[in-house]
Amino acid sequence: MRYLPIDNQLFSQNRQRLTNLLKPKSLVVVNANDIMPTNADGTMGFRQNNDLFYLTGVDQEETRLVLFPEHPDPKFREILFLRETSELIEIWEGHKLTKTEAEQTTGIPQKQIYWTHQFEQVFIQLVFEADYVYLNTNEHTRAGIEVQTQDARYIVEFRQKYPLHHLERLAPLMHYLRAIKQPMEIPLIQTAIDITNKMFRRLLGFIKPGVWEYEIEAEMMHEFIKNRSRGAAYTPIIASGANACVLHYIDNSQQCQDGDVILLDIGAEYANYNADMTRSVPVNGRFTTRQRAVYDAVLRVMNEAKQMLRPGNLWDDYHREVGKVMESELIGLGLLDRDKVANQDLDAPLYKKYFMHGTSHFLGLDVHDVGNKYRKMEPGMVFTVEPGIYIREEKLGIRLENNVVITESGNTDLMANIPVEADEIEELMNK
Numbered sequence: 001m002r003y004l005p006i007d008n009q010l011f012s013q014n015r016q017r018l019t020n021l022l023k024p025k026s027l028v029v030v031n032a033n034d035i036m037p038t039n040a041d042g043t044m045g046f047r048q049n050n051d052l053f054y055l056t057g058v059d060q061e062e063t064r065l066v067l068f069p070e071h072p073d074p075k076f077r078e079i080l081f082l083r084e085t086s087e088l089i090e091i092w093e094g095h096k097l098t099k100t101e102a103e104q105t106t107g108i109p110q111k112q113i114y115w116t117h118q119f120e121q122v123f124i125q126l127v128f129e130a131d132y133v134y135l136n137t138n139e140h141t142r143a144g145i146e147v148q149t150q151d152a153r154y155i156v157e158f159r160q161k162y163p164l165h166h167l168e169r170l171a172p173l174m175h176y177l178r179a180i181k182q183p184m185e186i187p188l189i190q191t192a193i194d195i196t197n198k199m200f201r202r203l204l205g206f207i208k209p210g211v212w213e214y215e216i217e218a219e220m221m222h223e224f225i226k227n228r229s230r231g232a233a234y235t236p237i238i239a240s241g242a243n244a245c246v247l248h249y250i251d252n253s254q255q256c257q258d259g260d261v262i263l264l265d266i267g268a269e270y271a272n273y274n275a276d277m278t279r280s281v282p283v284n285g286r287f288t289t290r291q292r293a294v295y296d297a298v299l300r301v302m303n304e305a306k307q308m309l310r311p312g313n314l315w316d317d318y319h320r321e322v323g324k325v326m327e328s329e330l331i332g333l334g335l336l337d338r339d340k341v342a343n344q345d346l347d348a349p350l351y352k353k354y355f356m357h358g359t360s361h362f363l364g365l366d367v368h369d370v371g372n373k374y375r376k377m378e379p380g381m382v383f384t385v386e387p388g389i390y391i392r393e394e395k396l397g398i399r400l401e402n403n404v405v406i407t408e409s410g411n412t413d414l415m416a417n418i419p420v421e422a423d424e425i426e427e428l429m430n431k
């Protein structure tokens with residue numbers, strides 16, 4: 001792996017934290033992701049299943065974890081199955097984990113590590129002792145599930161082989177755990193953010209009238225990859241001028257024009273953790289008066305929203321309050337009428353015309369990380385804060401996005417070192 005080794009205490013502790021949530025006499029099975037096909041014999045790059053990574057640290061395909069914390073025989077309490085390598089695999093694909101390396105990575109003793117093809121013979125010794133079997137599904141509330149994952153295939157297989165077993169949903173437990181970042185996870189997210197910071201500072205010296213959006217993307221990739229990142233945490237949005245008003249603009253194909261603002265929604269991945277940053281900068285290094293007014297309005301909303309990210313607050317209340325702050329900024333910019341706002345339909349507030357997305361989402365191993373929006377905010381949760389104002393008639397879209405971790409007394413901005421004040425951006429661009 002490109003990233004530096006992670007202390008396996010993180011993964012052992014995560015397994016213990018999951019164990020604490022299970023019903024008595026429970027068995028858990030978690031699968032790796034598949035390597036997805038492209039066309040013909042092509043494949044996409046491998047991306048591990050985040051739950052499996054969270055519980056093991058194993059970043060390799062065809063891996064399976066089985067937990068049975070109350071099994072009478074201690075050697076069946078934690079079991080890992082790995083793809084067995086061969087000379088052929090070594091020649092064509094390269095090195096795969098040995099059992100010794102897997103013990104080092106996961107903290108699971110070597111004698112409890114088997115090859116994947118031994119699964120059935122081992123599993124049959126456990127499964128009939130279990131009263132509950134937890135299997136994994138994708139329960140992200142915004143997921144569009146069109147592809148059957150290894151976890152999903154395994155549910156079908158399990159039901160067929162053991163039709164009378166009582167199945168339980170693993171996903172709610174994983175969401176509950178992963179929503180609160182462990183102390184060892186924060187530096188991993190911070191590393192992704194620090195790489196993003198370096199990348200952004202590089203871009204400030206590169207962006208000027210005439211450069212193409214994809215040239216900026218190339219600069220981004222250079223800085224990410226040379227810093228041990230696999231690349232971008234998500235498809236980057238590099239949107240100049242009117243493109244910034246297309247929320248999911250990812251074509252990045254246009255030339256940047258003098259006088260435009262360019263919106264950069266780009267974050268690095270590091271060790272499967274993610275940064276999610278947005279900055280909006282003037283292509284020629286100086287905001288116009290109007291651009292600056294909109295920019296400062298968005299920055300004020302971000303700063304006020306940050307104040308509201310604190311323990312005990314609820315997601316929906318927070319979003320409603322941020323909406324009010326945005327409303328008053330939009331009135332100040334002459335975009336909304338105060339009287340019309342006073343009489344608006346509260347289920348369809350007028351500010352949505354200019355700010356049509358949410359302000360925050362959980363962030364972690366997934367960019368839109370798992371977590372329950374009805375759970376009160378707690379220390380250890382990591383959120384984005386990302387207000388924006390999109391004015392299509394002015395070909396202007398400005399969004400700012402930072403990442404914060406909730407603390408006992410409020411939150412810490414993990415992006416505090418990434419330039420965001422308009423004066424500082426202009427100064428760095430004109431150095």
Ligand code: GLY
Nearest residue numbers: 234265276367386
């Ligand atoms: N970059 C994706 C988002 O901001 O949610």
Ligand code: MN
Nearest residue numbers: 265276277401
């Ligand atoms: Mn973003």
Ligand code: MN
Nearest residue numbers: 276384386401
């Ligand atoms: Mn985001």
